[in-house]
Amino acid sequence: MVLNAKTIRVRVAEALHAHLGERWFKPSSAKLLIESTDLLTDFSIELDCSADYRYGAYDCELAAAFKWKKFAKLWKDFDAWYEVKDPSSAQFKTSSSRQRNKQFLLKGFNAIDGDFQPSSRGFFWVGSEQDLDAFVIQCIADLDGNVGAWIRRWFTWESALDVMDGNSQLCGSWRDTAYFCLLEQVHGREAACKWISGIDATGWPALLAAQVEYLQSQVCSGMSEGKAVA
Template structure:
């Protein structure tokens, strides 16, 4: 009988068996991209998500990018934000998350929906879809995160990447490539006056705490 754990395990094992060390680190139970061509310190993983729906399962594969520099910066921001705004926001665990469906559909409204799994045959079809994606557009998109300049270009191509923490993420990336002075000049030029509180607070924090004295 299929359940969430079984589906995730089957997909994970099938992808690892198909791609091997070409894509994934052999010493991890997770689908961590080996990235022999990776010239950054991004950690790129593939997560398989399953959501129960009326006895069946909506399944999707997601690219998860983790970056220590950003996570540390955002953690410090959260400490400051919770104190200044008397909030209870939580730190993040990843830099970016993007579904295979979104990447394949250029993040448009016409992107594929989650894959509905009702039986073992559907699991195999979903696995085939994930393999095709990694061999095609999704695989090429992942490789964009293997150099700093192509990562920044990818951020520039889609202003919705990273969601509500995009500006801190972009600042960290710009600082890594062009230096703090350039990143602070970018932050100073933003007009965040009418932005939602969390987004505006990030710019305020960058200006007052990170860029102070630059």
């Protein structure tokens, strides 16, 4: 087998489907799309294998990518509003950055397994078929262990909110918008607007402050009269 990024991704996907398919993955797809009767949210969760070549080998890691239509719509609306508010922001956007903005959450298995601590394990170096076999074994063990348990916590809305509450770093620079969506999903618009109204974003970086302003002034502007913008 010729070892390259493509063959690594294909081998990992095939092996995980073979070993864990019935419990984890959509059978009709070659991708690692999570499908389970226990998945009660409408998150679209896909496992993505990175394989970057450097120093004579490939540093490999699986990551869990979460997409959510509700979040994507709210972010799209915010993004359009922000471009009007600050036209200069558009010049920094690329097609790849716009695509990433549709993503609710992306987290690598290494960070998840290490409970997001700085001492989390590093990339797995793959320079031979034997290394690749060992990487596959690690991926299977991850899904049977801590990583799989963490992903399953996103299978219900209530436990997903618990995960967000327990880690303030999740979702990065779009954290407040993502949290607002999830809080609204679990407890309703009024609770989400009450939460965002208590945030003072004075002095925050522009993008972060703009999200708070948008949610307060555009999404929740009518809450006091009981008619928040839908």
